[in-house]
Amino acid sequence: MSKQLTDAWKEVLGKKADRAIIRYAITGDGSSAANANVTGRTGMAWVRYDEKDDRASQVMNYRFPGIAQGVPVVVGKQYPTDRFFQILGLNVELYYQSMPAGTFPAYLIPPHGSTHTGTSGSDPAPIVINNIVHGRMRPTSPVSMNVFVETLYYEYNGTITYWYGGTVSLAAHSPPDTGTHRYVLISINATTNTLATTAGVIVPSPVSPTLPDVPMGHIPIGAVMLQDSTTAITYSILYDYRILFAVAGSVAQQINQLLAIVADDWDFEFSKHVVEGE
Numbered sequence: 001m002s003k004q005l006t007d008a009w010k011e012v013l014g015k016k017a018d019r020a021i022i023r024y025a026i027t028g029d030g031s032s033a034a035n036a037n038v039t040g041r042t043g044m045a046w047v048r049y050d051e052k053d054d055r056a057s058q059v060m061n062y063r064f065p066g067i068a069q070g071v072p073v074v075v076g077k078q079y080p081t082d083r084f085f086q087i088l089g090l091n092v093e094l095y096y097q098s099m100p101a102g103t104f105p106a107y108l109i110p111p112h113g114s115t116h117t118g119t120s121g122s123d124p125a126p127i128v129i130n131n132i133v134h135g136r137m138r139p140t141s142p143v144s145m146n147v148f149v150e151t152l153y154y155e156y157n158g159t160i161t162y163w164y165g166g167t168v169s170l171a172a173h174s175p176p177d178t179g180t181h182r183y184v185l186i187s188i189n190a191t192t193n194t195l196a197t198t199a200g201v202i203v204p205s206p207v208s209p210t211l212p213d214v215p216m217g218h219i220p221i222g223a224v225m226l227q228d229s230t231t232a233i234t235y236s237i238l239y240d241y242r243i244l245f246a247v248a249g250s251v252a253q254q255i256n257q258l259l260a261i262v263a264d265d266w267d268f269e270f271s272k273h274v275v276e277g278e
Contacts, residue, residue: 022076024091025049028069029056035066045087047075060086135163135242137186137222143232145171147186147224149195152242154219156190163188168195170233174226175202181227182209185241187218195221 025047027036038044038058045061059075061067064087072091077084135152147170152163173184183200200212205227214220225237 022074022088023049023085024094025057025059025073025075027067027071027073027087031069033069036061036069036071037066047073047087049075057085060084063087063089135221137238137240137242139233139235139238140167143234145169145174145231145233147222147233147238149186149188149221152188152219152221154188154190156217156219161190161193163193166195168197170197170224170226173197173199174230175228177202178228179205181205181225183211183223183239184226185212185214185223186221187214188221189215190217190219 027045027047029036029046030048036045036047038046041058043060043062043065044058045064045067046056047059048056064071067073067087072094074088074091075085076088078086078088133150135154136150138148138150140146140148146167148167149163149165151165154161154163168186170184173182175182180202182202185198185200187196187198188194189196196215196218198212198215198218200209203209209225211223220241222241223239224233225239230237
């Protein structure tokens with residue numbers, strides 16, 4: 001075959017482009033798994049074409065890592081030379097038929113709180129006060145009439161003390177009469193380094209109860225709103241009262257803040273040392 005004929009064939013074939021194939025699918029393999037990831041194959045996800053639950057296929061998924069099951073998506077090749085089919089985007093039109101535009105993004109990614117760490121870089125998360133660990137008060141798991149207080153450094157009478165974390169019961173403070181409520185203060189007794197409870201005055205539910213005074217020598221942690229019907233303590237009735245983040249300034253609070261920063265830096269440096277094997 002002459003060179004002219006070969007060049008002519010190359011020119012013709014070079015103009016040929018593969019037909020772009022777009023398919024619609026639902027993510028996941030139809031199981032109860034938390035997401036559509038393919039176990040053991042990073043970057044791959046299960047999808048089901050034509051909503052057939054008995055036939056699942058693996059496709060690339062680098063746009064929506066950890067995407068939940070049951071999400072309508074568009075699958076295809078971004079370029080004709082791509083080796084694998086991939087999730088190109090969300091089937092937004094299908095979503096729009098049943099819900100407002102601002103609703104469906106919340107369903108894309110399953111729970112992933114563990115990724116919001118100091119080393120995740122480009123994975124920002126809004127910070128609420130319950131995310132701040134030092135001295136945080138939280139319900140127990142499973143929920144009960146106890147509350148748990150996270151570890152905390154605090155200063156009392158010139159001495160830096162470390163609270164190791166622990167629980168305290170509020171069962172004895174539930175208002176006995178129907179239609180009443182009260183605040184119960186949770187604090188650390190700095191003399192004994194133990195949790196303490198201080199019950200407020202019981203008032204009828206239409207009346208706002210007052211917070212109990214902080215006992216002398218105690219470090220306030222939080223308050224709990226107990227009603228006569230309270231059988232388990234949840235976040236909805238917890239109110240933060242940590243001296244570490246109080247508005248009023250004092251030497252003690254400044255020391256606590258510095259200690260918290262030092263503790264976090266130390267934990268980070270130690271973790272980095274272990275990970276990198278230095």
